[in-house]
Amino acid sequence: MKSPEFAYVRAESLDQALRALADVEDAIVLAGGQSLVAALNLRLQMPELVVDINHIPGLDLIEIEGGEVRIGALVRHAQLMSSAPATKALPLVGKALPHVAHPAIRNRGTTCGSLAYGDPAAEMPACAVALGATLVLASADGTREVPAREFYAGLYETRRASHEILVEARFPVAPEGASAVFEEVALRRGDFATLGLAGQVHVDRGVVAAFDLVAFGSEPAPLLLDKVADIALGRTPDAGLIADLAQAVAGEVQPMDSPLATVAMRRRQYRALAERGLHASMEFADV
């Protein structure tokens, strides 16, 4: 299908983009466009104005300082994936990125765009919630910061107002010794995940010191598994603990009804993914 008619503005500065968004109520932000242009072509979105931010200088930077990795609004998935310092500082993001769509999509799609779009099957929002990232939202009125853990409200629903641009995501650098958990179920590599787990586990001197695990794909929004973390923290990893945690994951998720899989089947898939992912991440930890 072809997109509907809309007005288009190529913003040359952040101010110009923010003013355009403030002036037109039914305006949308175009960064990589890998979800948005598809939605336009399918007429799932029929905006009055498209504000193209691709030519705003200074938004394509990856900076690592003060214990944070700062990812600008125009950093493409492929750019982040090929940044060795960034994927070393954020092993979970490095592990998840190869699962984000396909090379041609990653060449164009932006990490912040994926965070702002809030697709339930997307990997980056799950990573942001698991790692406790901070999202920086700019508007004509100023800038505010929202924790990723408070950002996602439901299916494609976020705390971003339509006149705001997600200009930067700040991810805390993983502590020494922390390891990433990433597993998903998809029909083929790069396809939309029907369900998945993204997390970071830190085993320090034989006990679980930090445990942040998120379920995504089957839920309306990334779900931080607090009850599973409560079981894990302070314990010594062994096969029995991992079995208990996997069972707890299956119990805490709330999979949406889907023609692809029953809720019971999805819980079983979660249990299997959790077993696999936690074994892999804890075996390499210093236990």
Added chain:
Amino acid sequence: MSDDTIRFTLNGRDVMVPATTRGHLGDLLRHEFGETGTHIGCEHGVCGACNVVMNGVVVRSCLTLAVQVAGAEIETIEHLGNDRDVAALQDAFVARNAFQCGYCTPGMIMTARELLNGNTTPCREEIRDAISGNLCRCTGYQAIVEAISDAAESLRETPSE
């Protein structure tokens, strides 16, 4: 803006077209320039038949608005006939009979070329991963994977001049 013209570089020459906001790059290439090697399949980014090179990297032309290419450098399959990697891929696709209807082939070649640029010794799994965003509805994937692997091998054996 909507009623202006846009200029960009298409296959090495400067071109100018009226900018219409409705419409994507794939349609622009086919309708305005007759570059019909770029195939339009799904128009929502899933099939990969419309892959072109934009500013040096492979992108979906159906997910790029026509107006967005102002100032950009676009290359289509028509321009790559003399490219060493593409020539090797074409030979290997013919030798392996790696197409039935051929609709997916230009997109496959674009993707495979980018893969071979970054990885001269891809294993079968890496090839499958690289073309995971390109659909072949004739489901001739086995021959396509073999052809890409053969092309990589012949490129390794023939030193570039």
